[in-house]
Amino acid sequence: MNGGLVGRPVSRVDGRAKVTGAARYPADDPVPGALHGFLVTSAVARGEVVGIDTSEALAHPGVVAVYTHLDLPRLTVPPFPYCKGFIPLQGTAVHHAGQPVAIVLAATVEQAQEAANLVRVDYRAEPPTASIDDATEPPHMPRPFRDRPNEITRGDAAEALVAAEVRLEVRYSSPTRHHNPIEPHATTAQWDGDRLTVHETAQGVNLTRSVLAVAFGLPPERIRVLAPFLGGGFGAKGPVWSHTILTVAAARLAGRPVRLVLSRAQMFTLTGHRAEFRQHLRIGATRQGKLTALVETTTAQLTRTEESIFNESDSTSTLYDCPNVHIRQEGVPLDIATSSYMRSPETTAHFGLETALDELSWELGVDPVELRRRNHTAVNQETGAMIRGKHLLDCYRIASEAFGWSRRAPRPGATKDGDEYVGWGMATEAHTFAAAPANPPVTASVTVGADGRAVLRIATQDIGTGTYTVISQVAADALGMPLDAVTAVIGDSALPFASVSAGSATIASVTGPVDKAARSARDAVVALAVADQRSPLAGVPADEVVTGHGHLFHVRDRARRDSYRAVLGRHGGPVEATGSLPNAPGHSYGAVFLEVRVHARLGSVRVTRVATAHDMGRVMNRRTARGQVLGGVTWGIGHALMEHTVYDRHTARVVNPNLSTYLVPVCADTPAVESHFVDRPDPGSTALGARGFGETPITGVPAAIGNAVYHATGRRVRDLPITRDKLL
């Protein structure tokens, strides 16, 4: 009736505001009377602060205060999603270089920064350990994190491995990587008595609120967190980090609002990262390539204060049909900052699995796509339940046809074009998306005003993925209004509850409530119309009224029509409705096929062609979905070919904490991407057939690149990133 906005490639409703600067990000607007904060961070990685001299800093023009552990009140260390295990400035212990040891407040940012340079800190330093290779103690298996075991056992993997017709044993490794959203983390904290308002670069306004409530012992209702726009998160702004807590504490001590923005260098020590990782994989298979055993032991970087493992082995455990599985996720504590989730947490271990399958395919002489087909499962490997609406096989077919995979040269190193070897590679993509917690329920509210326009309110976030656009499409369709008659208001914890925008959970968890609220609002307006003698629809049964384009029609006699505006105008006030609907976690899938060119003598690697196909249930908006694919492919290229945080072995300081030496792909590194979608509604979805998707693309890209490099050159690089020195 409305022409169906959902599913159409609607352009971003906030696009214009973003490119013109009208969109205000959390650190954009001045706060009257606010002081600017800057953190003094530890030069050493392990040891103790034995003295701090703040006198010179305090004497610097504009400086109002310098707070250290001697000044701050004792705070409660919150559980996940605070992932540091300790709050700085609560004592003298130093756990990593770059840990805050003082916070300076001044009238301007420049004054605060310079005064931070003037704080003299004396340390008692101990030699730190900066990498897994240098760890003195053996890896151990930590306690379960978020109730998820670090050991998974199915069948008898050890025995199956011994009995296997074919065995493969491989080791992969991968360095630390940082999220590096373009917008730095920023907090503006304002106390009003015992009420707190925080403008925060947050992927979850409610999550931030709950963490602050624990840290400061406040009822959550007294805290309001706002994040109307976000300049990228990628997981870095999902957890709440120590600078947020310290800024809030400093504002309370100073009795004035405080704004603190992290420097790029500080983002390398204060906001989490993808942990350094080792993976030992043993595979048993039949000669036909059917998996019979998967034995995986991974080693991730931990810290001495926090032992959570974020580089999960979901793919090894669930992606393929294999009766005998034994996974151990281990770790070693290092003296660097705590790691955290990074788009997508599975990628690190997924690289090993998808590379190993490629290695197996060459060993067996089975095409890698065929090998994956033979191990495809329609059954949840963990629960044994049928997976409904899984179309991974279609992804292989669609993407391989689009790419022209059938023309692949049968041997590695066989195709040369000029000075370059050409290689093709593929991998499966898979991602576990999260469900919003059931309590409190995710709730949307829709208000239709006297002007006949609708306002949609929900405390979700748009982290750059297109939430504003997609929820506006959903509400407009449900109401039967044009897109521009709906205004979405999000990113504020004072709005009806929604959960964090992480784990690809946003659209999956908010679409149902938004749709339901909008339908209820529509029904309420229809009810008003049919009960109103002045309406052309007076007396029509409500279920014979349809809506579209801002109007209400009789289903059989379209000449009998009314409009939202007229109905609400006569009613004399707005109509509001709310809706809640839970969602369940699940998986999205895809396949990526790509081509690389490797310079025969100079080892330069270029990704020159990419085709993808994804199965994410119903595609709500092809344009924003494609944006996720482009971003994921680009990230995958960075992951495979360049991204790498370097720690000095002796000091455990980050050597490349800036975007000049921490390389991410530039446009010239990223080819055109041909993206396809299966686009079949998931029968189990409560989100109009959609599943969580955002983090799915990227998961297979690094392995596909490594596999293509092997096909091009016959060289298998098992240690990322694949830089030219490894190919010479």
Place this chain on the structure above:
Amino acid sequence: MRAFGYIPVREPAEAVRAVRRAPGAAFIAGGTDLLNLMRDGAQRHEHLVDINRLDLASITDSTRGLRIGGLARMRQVAEHRSVRENFPVLAEALEASASPQVRNMATIGGNLLQRTRCGYFRDAASPCNKRTPGSGCPALEGWNRGHAVLGGSEHCIAVHPSDLAVALLALDAVVHLLGPDGPRHVPMDGFHLRPGQAPHVDTVLRPAELITAVEVPRRTTAVRSRYLKLRDRATFEFAVVSVAAVLELRGDRVRDVRLAFGGIATTPWRSPEAEAVLRGAPLTVDAIERAGRALVREAVPRRHNGFKVALVQRALVELLSGLGGLR
């Protein structure tokens, strides 16, 4: 970043006087390196003398050669017709540098004086002999993938990052200076200094000396010149290894060749040994490979940068065989 005084000037002599008089002063041109160094706390200045208004931005082309004003912008030089036609190696080196935005701001003088990208140098909390003399060199035993295999000392192995300087070195350019004692000129070969005992001194520039121009002698042979830059991503990145070559052939023999290298040495690196191997000899892959071996004879690879020794030899073969029509 510390507050600093700002002194705009209009005349070169005035600029020199201003830097000489004001304590802790430095010239600021495009500011694309200086401001980052100051923000990172790697360098401190009480005063910045803004030289952007000096009349030193023109490029003049004469029979003697090309005279490029010290304040000419990288983009302006790269787009100049004579540079493109007669000195392609220069245009290529500039276009392979930084990003269009940086090239719009950055000047030729500033480019030659940019400081190393060594991560320890730019991290004010790390020791570094170049930044804080006598504090040590963590790169020797630390992360040194980007560091020099030639020209280093036990005090510093940092690479000079300029692409432009490498091209100018191959072109036998001369740097014109104006100092408190008047003007002088210094050949590019010798302008940058190896670290030796004093890694904090990058060049022969004396206090308050201003780069007024760079002169590139006219040589018809420079038409056959090229720059090859290898890096870890496609653009907007410093060289892992780079080669500038100017080649003059007579028949299949090398009449003259000038080779300069970036990314592998503590200064833009000229290799008389490699040139000597090729000069007068027929240009063959074998001869180029011998020249490459001569280039790296004294190389001192470290834990992470050993690959540069092989890579620079391959890059040389790649560049010269292309330039000489061998492939």
